[in-house]
Amino acid sequence: MAEGQEEHFSRTQRLKAAVHYVVGSLCQEVAxxxxxxxxxxxxxxxxxxxxxxxxxxAKDLEIFARHAKRTTINMDDVKLLARRSRSLYAHISKCSDEIAANSLEQKEKKKKKSVSGGNVSRNSDMDTVVPESKD
Structure with a gap:
């Protein structure tokens, strides 16, 4: 097996182990x-x-993004993936809306901060440095 294939296999095994651990934990909670x-x-x-x-x-999301001629998977791709399950689609849409609202709030805060930061009044007399004379 080539080194790249071994690394891929190892990574896959670690991911499978992590999924198995989480599933086991969730099953224990339900139990x-x-x-x-x-x-x-x-x-x-x-x-x-x-x-x-x-x-x-993962493959479907990659295909959706590629079909839209993008290299980044976005929320529209995730919504498209969830379209067959009404409850999952509703949950993802709700989360997407919350994320968008939070993002908009953050942008507004940054905008207000930069605007207020630029309007700081300064006393020009205090900023001017006048050398003392040696009389």
């Missing part, structure tokens, strides 16, 4: 809350399905 148990095989299956679905999502 505690609902008083049910998950078998190790069920957790492994959920982890594998989750990982494959994420790979599929």
């Amino acid at each position: 505690d809350d609902k008083e049910i148990d998950f078998s190790k095989q069920a957790i492994a299956a959920i982890s594998e399905i989750t990982f494959r679905q994420c790979e599929s999502f």
Whole structure:
């Protein structure tokens, strides 16, 4: 196996392990809350399905951006991905709107800050340096 392939394989294995850990943690939370148990095989299956679905999502997002002749995936791509699930689409749209509103607020604050920073009045007498005479 080439060095690049080994690195890719290693990274993929680490990602799969991370997904498995998170899925296991979530299953444990549900098990505690609902008083049910998950078998190790069920957790492994959920982890594998989750990982494959994420790979599929990543490919789709890349294709959507490329189709729009962009190199950056944006919220429109994510919304397009979620279009088949009404509840997911609604949640993503809500989050997108909140992010946009927060971004607009931050821009307004920066704009106000830069405008107020430029209007600082100065006493020109204090800024002028006059050398003392040696009389």
